[in-house]
Amino acid sequence: MSARALDAGRVSPAAQTLDALPLTSLRGVGPRSAQKLAGFGLETVQDVLFHLPRRYEDRTRIVPIGRLRGGDHAVIEAGVDLAEIKYGKRRSLLVRVSDGTGSLLLRFFHFNRSQQESFVRGARLRIYGEVRRGPSMAEMVHPEYQRLGDDEQVAVEERLTPIYPTTEGLHQLTLRKLSQQAVGLLAPGRLPEWLPERLLAQLQFSDLQSALRYVHRPPPGADVAALEAGVHPSQQRLAFEELLAHHLSLRRVRLRAQHLRAEALDTPSPTRQAFERQLPFALTGAQRRVIGELLHDLAQAHPMMRLVQGDVGSGKTVVAAAAALQAVGCGCQVAIMAPTELLAEQHCANFSDWFTPLGVRVGWLSGKVKGKARQRLLSELAAGEVQVLVGTHALFQGDVAFQRLALVIIDEQHRFGVHQRLALRDKGRAGERVPHQLIMTATPIPRTLSMALYADLDTSVIDELPPGRTPVQTVAIGEGRRAEVVQRVRQACREGRQVYWVCTLIEESESLQCQAAEDTAGVLAEALPELNVGLVHGRLKERDKSARMSAFKQGELDLLVATTVIEVGVDVPNASLMIIENAERLGLSQLHQLRGRVGRGTAQSSCVLMYRAPLSQMARKRLAVMRATNDGFEIARQDLELRGPGEVLGTRQTGMIAFRIADLMRDQPLLDKVEDTARHLIGQHPERVEPIIRRWLGHAPRYGQV
Ligand code: ADP
Ligand code: MG
Secondary structure (H helix, E strand, C coil): CCHHHHHHCCCCHHHCCCCCCEHHHCCCCCHHHHHHHHHCCCCEHHHHHCCCCCEEECCCCECCHHHCCCCCEEEEEEEEEEEEEEECCCEEEEEEEECCCCEEEEEECCCCHHHHHHCCCCCEEEEEEEEEECCCCEEEECCEEEEECCCCCCCCCCCCEEECCCCCCCCHHHHHHHHHHHHHHCCCCCCCCCCCHHHHHHCCCCCHHHHHHHHHCCCCCCCHHHHHHCCCHHHHHHHHHHHHHHHHHHHHHHHHHCCCECCCCCCCCHHHHHHHHHCCCCCCHHHHHHHHHHHHHHCCCCCCEEEEEECCCCCHHHHHHHHHHHHHHCCCEEEEECCCHHHHHHHHHHHHHHHHHHCCCEEEECCCCCHHHHHHHHHHHHCCCCCEEEECHHHHCCCCCCCCEEEEEEECCCCCCHHHHHHHHHHCCECCECCEEEEEECCCCCHHHHHHHCCCCEEEEECCCCCCCCCCEEEEEEHHHHHHHHHHHHHHHHCCCEEEEECCCCCCCHHHHHHHHHHHHHHHHHHCCCCCEEEECCCCCHHHHHHHHHHHHCCCCCEEEECHHHCCCCCCCCEEEEEECCHHHCCHHHHHHHHCCCCCCCCCCEEEEEECCCCCHHHHHHHHHHHHCCCHHHHHHHHHHHHCHHHHHCHHHHHHHCCCCCCCCCCHHHHHHHHHHHHHHHHHCHHHHHHHHHHHHCCCCCCCCC
8 A cells, every 4th residue: 555545544534635545545455355445446435436437237127038039238127038068068056037028037047956946937037147058948047036926026226337447356345335435425525526627618518526426326326328438427527537648648758858868969970861862752742841840850959759650662771761860960870670580681682782881880780690700790799890780679688888879760660669769769768868769650641549658759641652653443352263373373473563472370370371371372383384483471480581572673573472470561663563461350450551562653553452252340340441552541440440549559568558538539520639738737837747747647657757
């Protein structure tokens, strides 16, 4: 338990604000259970009040069995027809009940004799549970129930029943009792209101206390539909404050960064200028603008934290190169990290080609660089001889020490959470100084998400593709027409184009995926004997993988069969046809990433999404989106809509968006105001910032710390 809560215990409860009132002041909570509750992040009465119901159960009316549908949570009142024990795979007690409108089966896997005996024929029961479709009739598995006397009339609940998020060891009923008492303690002045009054009036939000009371104990006659949908004004009031808390905590990270020191990379870099002059193409306007924004940030004496978003193929790599050369020109070192070995290697090849003629040393480090080679690299790095180090996560292992690291570039890493970003920055810390950070993402992040999750970063957008690109034409074709697709590959190669054939499997097993790719490569080589067919997958030796990639790049291979290892970053402009197998199983952003490997040259490119029927509704929608647009932002927006933010961000970030009540999709309309309010509070009421964050994120991982 925190010192805050312990100290508070000595003062009389009635005089305290609820954020200082320990749980031991509630009935039924002794020191032992208080300690246990603290383990769940519940230390004060305020904590209980902000542990919000996840949903509600409507036990206010009795539903006739005949009207139940699968998935309903409902109260029924029925008589027992029959009770029997069934010995199947698992012993279970089955009780058939009926109410004149229909019958229902209650199923118990755990039961005792007296329970079994209570289900006598004709006994009346009040039952609460979730309806499921069973093999013969609707069922409830382990419902709550109560035996009623013959003529007994038991009132139904008057209010909706709140259901709280629980974990093992924390019982629903405990939470219900605690919240009941906590709500009882709400009184004027006991829970500070931090939102500006003007805002509350403007958005017609109720005050904090009423909102909390409402969501914990909705009054009789409450608007059930609104509550279930999470759009009741009381819920919106709280969701707003929660989004505000998250946003403020990220802004705080950014504010604090301004007090940290970094190398001011402000002297002109002739190397960078030479690099830009010798490129075989002219930079796009967007590239020039973003480079300008980076140079401006890098010249400051506090660390840049900037996210560069640009759709696949928008040319982020040269932008990164320019930033790197600016740092090198100022006598500093740069680390460039990519999420996969393949992509890191490709960067290494690109940067070596570009930088070596300019007299800049590029080094390579991955987990596979070992022994003497690694030792040599590390000592050259420590001596400052290697100026640009490219690699994977291995760049940030404990024994990797730079002489003067001033800039960290992270490519294609939209799955990074804020704590990981901060951890990386800290690893590059040298005494007082931290490196500048540039994060590049190819998956455009819809504004919704970027505001809630990336508000600690400044953002630049490369919103223009290099000239001469024609949008990729996309078709969806059923598996049954494979022969046609093979024919199409033959035709494309005959015209001098190159082709990717991507094998995907839903199973996480890499080896299965590699096997599938191997098999496919064999079959295709046989069907297309006139073509040179290559194969890359994750289980090849690094050397073989890069040899085959470069053979493809050189045009020595016509057809490259690959697993999703080529998903990010791979760049072969002459490849203009891509076949994606099992496309129905991939998410939109992954499909977009894959498709982004073609359409990089001037030839008209196409993408064939091969699927196996029947398509689920979701899959059908995804394929339709892919056919309709090439715009990464639009695709990301649709992805968010179809899947929701938790899924879109992937498991690594779910911890960050475990909102208590807010929902990024549903609450989008609030976001502009959240941003305004954050600005207003930071400017006018800076003393409120910490308490708001603490109230909502107090027990979350401390990503506000720098
Ligand atoms: P991404 O943003 O997906 O990382 P890349 O940096 O790999 O894109 O660039 C895609 C391709 O476009 C590369 O072949 C690159 O050389 C080329 N390219 C980048 N900028 C330009 C430009 N301004 N004009 C023409 N081609 C460009
Ligand atoms: Mg890239």
